Amino acid sequence: MARKFSEEMIFVETQLEAKPNNADILLDFIRKDYVPNIVKNNIKPICLLRGMIGKPSNEFILISAYNDINLWESHTNSLPLVNEKIIYEKNTLLKPISTNKFMSCENNTLKNIYGYREFLIETKNINTFVESSEQGVWPRVQSQGGKVLGLWANITNSSQKRILLLTGYDSVSHWEGTRSSNQYGLSFANAPESSKELTETEKILRKNREDITISTTVNLMQNVNLNY
Structure with a gap:
């Protein structure tokens, strides 16, 4: 039976950093102990990522889906992530x-x-950001074989929002092949014809997204x- 998703669903980004030389031990704990436990409690792991380029290999990011905030609160009270190999842990509600x-x-x-990409934008610009991404930037990336996993914003009441975008690629060279060789002219090295046809639309919408972005960073992480 297909799982039904709640409109009240939230996501949690758990950032973990292992002690030096203990990354593989921590990874084994996450895969064999922690993830099976959260699955038993009706929590859905979306992905587990490991630092590769821009983030160290002893840093892990786990994205999980919770049906609502109550499930998250009960989880934090009953199933704390405790392991002596962890030197840093941070949970962000998305x-x-x-x-x-x-x-x-x-x-x-x-x-x-x-691609683990973070943006900082004004909260009032979220709708413009989503439209520019979905209609302007994503079609080209998807036509070249990239696959968007998700787009989230931190749950805060502040005037600015941190946006997290996760996009999947087959390899580092695949990711490199989807980058524009000219950021504003949007010319692409080795781009397929379908991508070239999208560049005029993307030129406008990508510029819109750039204009409302206060700052952005990107790191590559291994799935x-x-x-389970």
Whole structure:
């Protein structure tokens, strides 16, 4: 039976950093102990990512979906993530902001590499950001084989929002092939014809997204298979 998703669903980004030389031990704990436990409590792991380029290999990011805030609160009270190999742990509550809010839950096939991209924008510009991404930037990336896993915003009441975008690629070279060789002219090296046809539309919408972005960073992370 297909799982039903709640409109009140929230996501949690758990950032973990292992002690030096203990990354593989921590990874083993996450895969064999922590993830099976949260699955038993009706929490859905979306992905587990490991630092690759821009983030160290002893840093992990786990994205999980909770039906509502009550499930998250009960989880934090009953199933704390305790392991002596961890030197840093941070949980960030996220709200899906893409048109298809459940896209990450419906994505059963993950890519090998993920672009972990963060943006800082004014809260009032979220709708423009989503439109520019979905209609301007994503079509080109998807036509070249990239796959957007999810788009989220931090759950805060502040005037600015941190946006998290995860996009999957087959390899580092695949990711490099989707980058524009000229950021504003939007010319692409080795781009397929379908991508070239999108550049005029993207030129306008990408510029809109750039104009409302206060800052942005991107790191490449490796997907870790979760067999649960």
